[in-house]
Amino acid sequence: MTGGFATIAGSVLGAYISFGISASSLIAASVMAAPCALALSKLSYPELEESKFMSQEGVKLDCGGEQNILEAASNGASASIGLVANIAVNLLAFLAILDFLNAALSWFGGMVDYPELSFQVICSYVFMPVAYMMGADWNDSFLVAELIGIKLFLNEFVAYQKLSVYQKNRLTGVEEFINGRKQWISVSTCRISKS
Structure with a gap:
């Protein structure tokens, strides 16, 4: 296990x-x-x-009851439909929860003149020392901490999805700084997001 x-x-x-x-x-x-x-x-x-x-x-x-490779592949594909649907529905639910949290935090933040408050911002400040101790640069640790918080509290699919957006931006030549934050995209980010 x-x-x-x-x-x-x-x-x-x-x-x-x-x-x-x-x-x-x-x-x-x-x-x-x-x-x-x-x-x-x-x-x-x-x-x-x-x-x-x-x-x-x-x-x-135990051996399966399939007679040939085509039947085994067909049964395997049929068995995985439920798993794929379960993953998709859970991902949809986690994204809805994240949007609700961000909307509520933005509303509360707007009451104190900080409408940019979100779950990701809170995670980036809470987990920033952890990200720094894991090897991220100080400037990059806020973004890495955001990914760690999303992975811990929501879902690793959501964290990997955000990571893929940052990685695609880096590969297409988008500027290294977005909203004043440096993107930290390397093999280490996969490890940090998984751990």
Whole structure:
């Protein structure tokens, strides 16, 4: 279970790649996180009883009932429809919650002459020291902290979506500074957004 939370599922990997995140960086992050997750899980919950995987019977896998590769591919695609729909609906719900929070905070901020107040601004100030300690430059840490806050409180899909917008701006040659904030786009941002 720990390994599953530490790595990226194959079904979710495709969605991240469609956002424009480097596939090699995502796979490398999963490969590096797997041994760490195993070590930490063994430290926090050591295996004291004999494992059921020590015998050949414990290692055997159940085979599916498919007769050929076409039937297996068709059944796999049919089974993934529910997962993809679930991801899309959850993403829609998280984006609606984020818009509501931003509208409410902007209304409250307007009462004290700060209508730019948003969830992202609050996250950028709260998590800025964390982003700085993770290796971001001081000027870049506000943007990285915003991504960390969105990932922690909302959803990693939303954080990766914002990251892909910043990355596309950088690749198309948009100025490095947007609204006075420097974009910090590198392989490290994928790691920070995932952790």
